Amino acid sequence: MRSVNIGLIGLGTIGRGVYDAIIQNGNMISRRAGVSLSLKGVCDRDPRALKGIDKRHCPVVTDSADELIKDPGIDIIVELIGGLEPAGDIILKSISGGKHVVTANKALLSARWKEIFEAASRKGVFVKFEASVGGGIPVIRSLRESLVANRFDKIYGILNGTTNFILSMMADKGSSFKDALKTAQEKGIAEADPELDVSGKDAAHKLSILSLLGFGVDVPGDSIFTEGITSIGPQDLRNASRWGYSVKLLAIARDSGDGLSLRVHPTLIPSRHLLSGVKGEDNAVFVKGDLVGEALLFGKGAGRKPTASSVMGDIVEIAGHLANTGRPSPVFPKLNYDPDKKLKDMEDLNIPFYLRFTVIDKPGVLAGISSVLSENKISIASVSQEERKSGKQVPVIILTHSSREGDLRKAIQKIDSMDFIKARTVVIRIEE
């Protein structure tokens, strides 16, 4: 049986999961795939990460990525260090050395996919990235293979486990954002530095990859309109629930005919929507295609074993091609890049909104707010003032009918400058 040699760079949570999977499931994989996987070397800059590596399973243990990249016996480099650099350099050097690459690096792919895939195409090597979006959920393969014949209207979903865990805990237990984040960190769900997650950037990087595959657009994650979850309070989740909604951080790509809208933000969705039932660190991606109709992909969006499962799938796929043909598939998978695809301006989005104003409870306040909304062509669907505290601060909640985002922003800016407004108004978009 042909043996395919792997060099694993980055032995953090996911890297360890891949190491364990090769060792524990290696024989089963060989039987299934007809190819033997051999871990030739592992690399990490932190000596603590390399502790306990069994040299019988993995002869090369090093802190130098170059040692693996330059090793002529290695067929596939698995990059699991994340971030832009040195990951970018490692991947490009591996490609130029003729090695196939497997990566989970959404930040890098979302920023530099063109350069990476052009280099891979020139060299005739694979770059596989199933683990970059949705952890263990096979979303990349589904879009590129099973669903490739579809014209998509929508691809949207919950693409970040940390924020979904936090919002679920705030909704179900009434926890504050801070306490829910602390629990997520204690459970090992959130990173020590959760900025990428709570700011929505991690989800934006993933959306950038999905929208390249599904709609052919080249929009780096950092250019996608992104709002995180830090301004959402437990009261917003309670209010939403009273009106029959839950709040989720959604990543949305929607082609409405007049352009593709890409955005990541907290969103009110009806409680009966399937995504409302996606709790904790789970992820789910909805796609709507002209052939398949609606399809939902659901599963663990993060974590050692689920993410390792996706990385292993990529490794085995490449290994299978190498064992069977000795070279990559003749139909080298193309990315569906469409430079002419029109993007929709966020200001032209037309959707309903949830607004939480913090006001002084006194005559004329509601009239003041509603007249500015009306001046800006925003129509009110429901209003509620939950507390009565004459002369004191209270929340007023307004749900609007579908309104233009640009008009709403103008109205909120004006309202927030009024003397009875005591805190920045919380605006959450609604998807029906």
Ligand code: HSE
């Ligand atoms: N930190 C991410 C999440 C997983 O919480 O979903 C890696 O992208």
